[in-house]
Amino acid sequence: MGYELVLPPDTQSEIADFILNEFVGDVEQLEAAQAVELELDKLAANPKLGTSPPGPFENRPIYRFTIAVGEKRLTAQASYKVLERDGLIVVVGFGRVGPIAL
């Protein structure tokens, strides 16, 4: 069974910043939004995609993926919590992995 994926306001800002700052122009940004949706939908279908690092993030798995738009390929990641009882995945962090594009 899939989960419903939800985003608190801070995560919404992080995803918006990623799409609007890393991609240029309407077309790229709309494609990036599509690609982010695709990856997070994969996560909603399979919450075991993420890995759990040792330490305080052990209960907050991290799912890394590549967003490819045109020639641009960026690695991004989402940290999340699975709320089994509510059937929810809450994405509690989102960001680009690696150096900031110049």
Added chain:
Amino acid sequence: MGASVSRNARLLKYFVQQYPGIPRKRLVKLVYMADIISRQFLGRPISTFEYRLDKFGPYDPAIEDAVAELVAAGLAREDVTWEDNINWKRLRDSGRPIAFDFTPGESEILAYTAKNYLNMPMPELLDDVVYETSPMKDAEVFRAPLRMELVDNEGRKAVGFDLEAVIRAERQAETGNHATLGAFLDGLRTRIATRHSK
């Protein structure tokens, strides 16, 4: 309530109230590990202890002051016994509560430390955990200060997320303050598509 003690004493109290009669050596290791993990994920320690390489591992004589503070405030009691040629110093909680003022990130780290190390067998805690930390591996001179800064932010860099920020987002979600992915992206797409028409 109402007893006012230092942050270091409150940190000891956190562990003392979870482990009845906690031996001093274990208490010191727990506090040390909490500071290590806090440095790794928050970039700063929880206590102000300045650790040095001592006979039983990391130690700061100021820990004695923090224990004395707890005892003087009626928040704990120290029992000293001689068993099997070992001088055991055990700290027992008085049951009197205090208000903790740790940040959400610090609280998470303390809970993680307690969950993983409070009841771990001592040889394993020493050999597999404490002595494997970078400041202990780096230490060479007896009673020289440990270079605790060696671990600063290494956990945060490895995961790529700020623990306090992540917990803040979790708290937002816990109060029902969230949107579905679809609703959020629909809004963002509308924002992108219509920004030029304004």
